[in-house]
Structures are given as structure tokens and as C-alpha cells.
Amino acid sequence: MLAPHADALIEHVRANRDRYLGELKTWVAIPSISAQPDHRADVRRSAEHAVERMRAAGLTEALVLETDGNPVAYGAWLGAPGAPTILIYGHHDVQPDDPKELWTSPPWDAQVRDGKIYGRGVVDDKGQCLMHVAALEAHLRVNGKLPINVKVVFEGEEEIGSPSFEAFLAREKERLACDVVVVSDTAVFAEDVPSLTTSLRGLVRWEITVHGPTSDLHSGYYGGVVKNPLEALAQILASLKDAHGRVVVPGFYDGVRELSPRERAEIAALPFDPAKEAHALGVPELAGENARLPLERMWFRPTLEINGMYGGYQGQGTKTIIPSFAKAKLTSRLVPHQDPDAVKRAVATYVQRVAPKGVRVDVEVFEGDAPAVETSRDHPAVAAAARAMELGFGKPPVFIGTGGTIGPVSSFDRVLHLPQVLIGVGLPDDAIHAPNEKFDLHQFFGGIETMTYLYDELASALK
């Protein structure tokens, strides 16, 4: 199964591990926080740094591409005429480092301890970008070429929801033309459980406002004759689901497919202990649609979640008012084949229908939804990725979903209509978005080897 030159490639990447760690430290030292305007220059510096690194790796094109927001670091090697073309996606912007005082070692000075490297962005996503750069470089240094044409896009706004990415893709459609997209911004199911992600949930958003009296009222004088907006809101929200955790909004589940027996069996076989998970999260027990498996609920069932709610008095003690308004922010995670627009309309209509008398209710439906994405497991690129991962980690990967949403993955799906391979190697406990973000070196180095195999596997599979 190994390509004839693989031994030399693997020898090369193993011999250069220390260099890769040093390169990761150098990149992490640039605090490319996209959420904070005063780090704008750092995000640009990070893009320029990535471009330099790709040029040094031997990519023949390497340049900063502008977007309406932060720049993209772009690289390409197109020296395999007749061979397929892949586009590798990652992002070079990172989360803020708050709360700073909880970091054991400084977030921008990445340090290795106990087989892990700690720092902001080590795994999300600079380290995973570097896996590809290292693997591409290995091919180009050892063989002087790649088995496949490669384009690389490292985005600079993923951590703020990729607001400029879809327009960028549309504008750069020709430059980015390819056969398949390879995304490395996900995690495996668990340590020693190599995994390929084949479905992501989408996202739609609402804000409900319940309007009561023009101003807050004295709850003594008016208590008993004025509908309390907080009570109305609670009644609306409580009417969204039945006692089994199922959303009762008509049409909400339209298009949602049931898992096949094979998929259900695969999920049931994954190591998942609800009691242990509940304990880790600090809740007495897991909850949700109680007729279904937890992992099915997390990956393959849509949610309707209240993300925030407020109204009336929030200070110490009591203020005896009937407040003039109440608000709730809601989101749904969508699964494949749900129509985001239909879901948005269905919930908005239902909320108005169940709204109690005595108040006025507004439902704001936000723009900018991300549909769910499902990659076909039977696509040859996915099979190729599975083989590469087995070679890189010594075990065939399982296929998993993720309950989250990766905006760019939705955009590739929607704008370029491309098959995608989601091949990330983070671990669930990597503390991305939190203090002490880390990347297990076993995963980092295994990831580099996986990518080293991946280009050959894709070249054969897509031929």
C-alpha cells in the first residue's frame, strides 16, 4: 500500500521534528487574534509569515491574498500536469488569550511539557496548518515534486466566523479551482481513535423580544392585570419541546434523515460513557431527546437552544417591577437535508402562534446561516484520507460527526460545490478557545506523517 518512496519521506519528517516544533513556536509568537482590532497588524504579519514559510517549503506560488477583512496566506505547487488538484484549508488567526492569568506558560511563548506543546493556536489551527507545510516540504525536498497539484489557503478570520470568506471564495473561484478540499481544523474522537469527520451541523439564529408595558410597572399596583413579559417568554420557550426533549415546532424535523443501522451501530461502538461525560461537565446527568443515543443527538439531530435570555431586574435583592420587555437569543444546529430558511420560518411562525395574549412578540431572524455539511463516505477522497490516516496512526479511522459548525466548510460546499475531506488530528481535551491550549506531539507528528501519505493516496484515488 505504501508508495515506493514513502520510507524516505517518513525518515525525512521524523528527522525534522525538532525543526517543526521550532517553526510552530515562531508562528505562535505572532498573536494573530482576529477578534481584537488592535491585533490587526499581527494577523497580517501572521499571513506574511505563513507565505514565507510556504515559499521556503518549495511551493512555487506564495503570496498574501486580500479579502474584505484579514488577509489569506496562499500557496500553490501546480507542477503535476494531468494530476488532480487539491485545496488545503486551515486558518492562521487565533482566539484571544483571556483569561491570561490561567495560563501555566505564556500563550505566545509555546513550550513543550510532557509530550505536549502549549500555546495559543498550537492546534487551532497553526499546528495543523504546519502539518501540511511540513509534509509538502518533505515531498519537494526528497522527491523534488508532489504527486498532485496543491493549493493552500490559510484564512485569517475563522475565529470570528469567517465574515469575508464566502465573498473571497466567489471572487477567487478560478484561482482556487480544484477537485477536492482538504480541511484540517477538527479533532479525532479520542486519543488512539483516529477519526475522519464526515458531517457538521449548520447554524441558524433568532432573537425573540416580548414587549409588555411601555415602561417597567410597579408590580404591586399592576400585578394581576398586566401580562408579565418574562412570564410570556418563559411560556413561549417552554412550549418549544415536549417532555421527551423533542422539538414540537411543526416542520422542524422536515428532511432530517434517520441513521442507517450501520451508522447507528458504529456510533454505539464508540467509547462514550454518559455518566463520565456528565461528571466531567458538572451536570447530574445528560439530557436531550431521550429516545436516541447521545452521540446521535450531538452529531445527527438538530437542536433548538436558548443561548441567552434576559429582562427585568438583575441586581442584588429584589426590585418589584413588571418589566417592559424580555428577550431571548436562540440558535438551531441543523443537520443535513434541513432547509435553513424553512426552519427559520417555522420557528418564527410557531413562536407567534403560541405567544400569550397581553403582549406583543417580535422574532428577529438573523441572516448568515451556515447549512449543515455531509461528506459522502463513499467518495474516493474520503477513502484515500482513511488509508493515509491508518498509515499515519497505525489504525483505521472511525467516521464521526461533529455537532459544531465550520463556516468555511459550509462556504466551500455552497460556493464551490466541492467534495471535502475533514482530516484533523486534535484531541477533544486540547482546550482550544481556552487557557492552556495544547497539541499532543504524538498527534502533531502522526498528523505530519498522515499528510505525507495523504497526497499520494489522493493522487491515486482521484486519478
Added chain:
Amino acid sequence: MLAPHADALIEHVRANRDRYLGELKTWVAIPSISAQPDHRADVRRSAEHAVERMRAAGLTEALVLETDGNPVAYGAWLGAPGAPTILIYGHHDVQPDDPKELWTSPPWDAQVRDGKIYGRGVVDDKGQCLMHVAALEAHLRVNGKLPINVKVVFEGEEEIGSPSFEAFLAREKERLACDVVVVSDTAVFAEDVPSLTTSLRGLVRWEITVHGPTSDLHSGYYGGVVKNPLEALAQILASLKDAHGRVVVPGFYDGVRELSPRERAEIAALPFDPAKEAHALGVPELAGENARLPLERMWFRPTLEINGMYGGYQGQGTKTIIPSFAKAKLTSRLVPHQDPDAVKRAVATYVQRVAPKGVRVDVEVFEGDAPAVETSRDHPAVAAAARAMELGFGKPPVFIGTGGTIGPVSSFDRVLHLPQVLIGVGLPDDAIHAPNEKFDLHQFFGGIETMTYLYDELASALK
């Protein structure tokens, strides 16, 4: 019905109206805001001013009495041996003047326009205190004596919930001994509808906290398996009442008495237009226990009201979290014969019983409840007050309730076990606690004449 000397008294108070207005302006100019610590000295100055004014009126005792908080202005005339003793209650502290920019004339420079005097505290409660001082002074100047023994207590913490008053009453029990308490801190039902308040609702308070995961969770990764605390809170709150607005907590209505046919007929006869009221409040229609009259719901039915609620994200846009907790602040307005402790326990027990799985729920039950107060309409003091009001305003008063709670009235009831007469003459649109607080001069002067008659009527009735 008029005492023989009444003509001279009325002549006196009519001749001195301009002086009374000037005195009210002087007192209003002292910004005795009890809620704001930097006005502490002003509250004391206001008490001292009231003491001076009572001394000038001819009361033989006049002094500042200390409490654990702001001082009480105390006055007394006890020169009628064998006659009954009344205690007049009012308060000399006022609400803050925010929002300042909405006042047409300055809050601390009271001005007369269109037959009304505008300023902070003109009716709540300095003007109503002054009605008594003017009436007492008239008796003492015209007749050299009062027909009854009088003690006056003007409190300095009513607007912050009278935190020191109950301890003050207990400590000064002997000094304050009397036969009946006269409270002038209420309003009549409407212009041209003189009224005596014979019931007030009480107040108990809770705070519900729903604890979910230890920290906010990513709603993509965990949506579907973790009970959302906001959803749990909404479900708990929505389960408190049935579709008819009736509280379903077992035991909640224990002790609540049904109105007599006479009481119900009286309420039905009062001018109250639900559509007009709804329009004025800015709501599409009134709500509440729909089987009962609105005024019955406002005065004689207990409430269970959500005063504040919060959890999760409240900023712009969306934050895709399952929040770690959710909170709600609740109060009940109680009616006579409800046991505050039993109600507090019943709600706390019920909330725990209906709490969904997957979360932990804490119910904090606050101390310091005010029971409801009901004064017997058949008490001779109430009949005496009704006669005085008829003489002062030319019409017999109606008997009304108030949905609000006056802490000191509860305290007099609970600590001194005294009958009380609630004889206030404000109007419902006086904007107490709001900008442009006003006191109609017709009510102010009618109130002075009412009090001038009141002492004689009480002297006869309580003999």
C-alpha cells in the same frame, strides 16, 4: 355633624393656603433622598426641619429620634387627659430625581402650575405630612388645644423599604403607645372619588438559580446532550400558572377569602375601563386571572410575578453557548389571611418538584416579608375618617384596596397590633417615583381640611 368651632378652623386653614405652599416649597428644597448615601446629611436636615416645623405649629414635644438608619422626626401634643391618642405616620425621605432631564421644572424648586405643585416629594410624602402639621397648627392656634392626644412620626427610610423601622417601633413601643394609627401615604381612587384604603397586599420574595454545566459550553459540541439551564428555568416558570392565569402551586391560595357580594358590587361600581387602562400602559389588553374583575385581581388576589430573569449571552448578535446557569427573581403580593411562610415554602417545594432532570435548582427564600394588612371597615376610627373625608371633599369616600405594600403599615400591624386608618389624598397620576411628581392643590387643600375635621371625628368616635 360639624363641631361648633369648625367654621373658624376652616376659615383659618383657607386663609393660610399660600403659607402652606411656601412651607412645602421650603421642605421640598431639602433633597432627602434615602436611596443615595451622599444625601444622608440631607435626610437628617429634612428630619430637623420637620421637627422645627412641628415645634412652630405648637406641638409641645418635637425632636429627632434616632434609628439604626435615618432619623425619624417626632412630635407630640398630649394635653388632652382622658382623650384617646392617635399616632400620625408619614415619611420625610423621597425618591431620587432621575432621570433629571425629564423634569419640566427643577425637582428641588417646587413650582405651582395649573393648580398643581410640581417637585420631588410634594405628594410622596412631604405634602401629605404637612397636611397634618397645618391641621394640628390650626387647632392649636384657633382653640389653643387639640380634641385628642397626638403623636407624629415622620420616617426617613420609607423609600428604601423601611429597613430600620420595625426595630425602631419595638424599641420606642412605650413612647409611641396610642389607640389608632393614621397613615397618610396613599392615593384616592380617582379625582372626585374620595377613598379610604382598607387593604394592602403583602410581599414575599424568592430567587431561583438553575445550575447546569460547570462552565458555559459550546452549543455545537454539546447541544443535544446537556440540559440547557435557560430552558429548564423557562419550563419551571411556565409551570407556575395554568392557562387561566391561576397559580397552580398547591396551597398557594390557602386562606385567601372570596369577596363578599357587597365588596364585589362596590368594586364593579368603581369607574375602571380595562381598554383605556391597557392603552395607557401600552399593552394590547389586560391579562391575569380571567375569571375575576381587574380591580379584584389588583387588590384582593395574590400574585406570583417574575421581576427579573437572566442567563447566558446578552450582547449584540449571538454567542453559541449553553450557559452554565440561569436565574430568576420572583415575588408574590399576598392578600390577607395568607401565611407568608407557608407561601414561601409552597413555591420553593413546587419549583424543586417540577425542576427537569439534568440540572440542579436552588431556591433562595428571602427574609423580611411584609404580610398583607386589612383594616376593619367597621372600626369606629375608619367611620370617623370617612366622615372627615366627606366634610373635606364634599362626598362620602369609597373603600378601596391597593395592590402595593407599605412596609410601615405591616410593621404597625405586626409590632404594635394597632388599628390603622389609611387616609391619603394623592391622585393616581401624581407620578410619584417618576419625573414631574405633582400634588393637585385641590387635593392638598382638601386634605388639610379633612385632617382638620379628622381629629374631632376621631375624638368623638374613640371616646
